Amino acid sequence: MKVLGIDIGGSAFKGAPVDTRTGKLLAERHRVEVGSPCPTAQGLAAAREIARHFKWRGPVGIGFPSVIQANRIGLVGNLGRNWEHKDGAALFGGATGRRARLFNDADAAGLAEMKFGAGKGQPGAVLMLTLGTGIGSALFFQGRLMPNIEFGHIPWKGKPIERFASAAVRKRRGLGWREWALRVNVFLAVAERLCSPELIIIGGGVSKKSDKWFKHLKARARIVPAKLHNDAGIVGAALAWEQAGR
Ligand code: BGC
Secondary structure (H helix, E strand, O other): OEEEEEEEOOOEEEEEEEEOOOOEEOOOOEEEEOOOOOOHHHHHHHHHHHHHHOOOOOOEEEEEOEEEEOOEEEEEOOOOHHHOOOEHHHHHHHHHOOOEEEEEHHHHHHHHHHHHOOOOOOOOEEEEEEEOOOEEEEEEEOOEEEOOOOHHHOEEOOEEOHHHHOHHHHHHHOOOHHHHHHHHHHHHHHHHHHHOOOEEEEEOHHHHHHHHHHHHOOOOOEEEEOOOHHHHHHHHHHHHHHHOOO
16 A cells, blocks of 8 residues: 655654555655754644645654654653654644554664565564664564664663764764764663564664674674665554554
């Protein structure tokens, strides 16, 4: 089926129509920059603009950077607390005029990688991580997702560990690739201690530059970059809509 996938990140909303059977984008992605944190009205306008850009008449799947339970927005890490405890289906359904469903952004990206990317056919425990403004995590066992795993919020020196090791921290602090990768290793060691994955898939914008920093990573599990790179969030949001039932 065809679903408009929208991936909400810390600084932009990105969307494209997706064919859920092939996992391919049916048009070039459309990106709308937003503030960080993002006011509710601005975010809803961004989603509306994406739906209008594609003259979209079908369903809308949204990967949102927070815990999501039955479309309800839980604790929000970076987008702004103004979004918390709202009914996301009602908010984004109203903004786009279409049937919208929300999912955690990393869960969505993980679904896409498990079906079409680096996790395809992997039966054991697989941990998908997205490194961006925050750190997103999704845990799979025998291809099934345990939703809303929030490893980016493991406390580290009194703060969520994503504030120590996310990709945004590298830029903000002007860290070199190696220096930052050593921080990622601290995070990986904690995450591995908690769930012992056999495979770790790393997504987010930095996965495109894996040649610069993967050589510094250390973990017991095999580590691979996401195959769908930054499209994983968009494709996965569409897939998640379909999996939630028509
Ligand atoms: C949020 C997660 C999200 C991650 C990546 C974190 O701050 O708590 O829900 O998956 O950022 O966007």
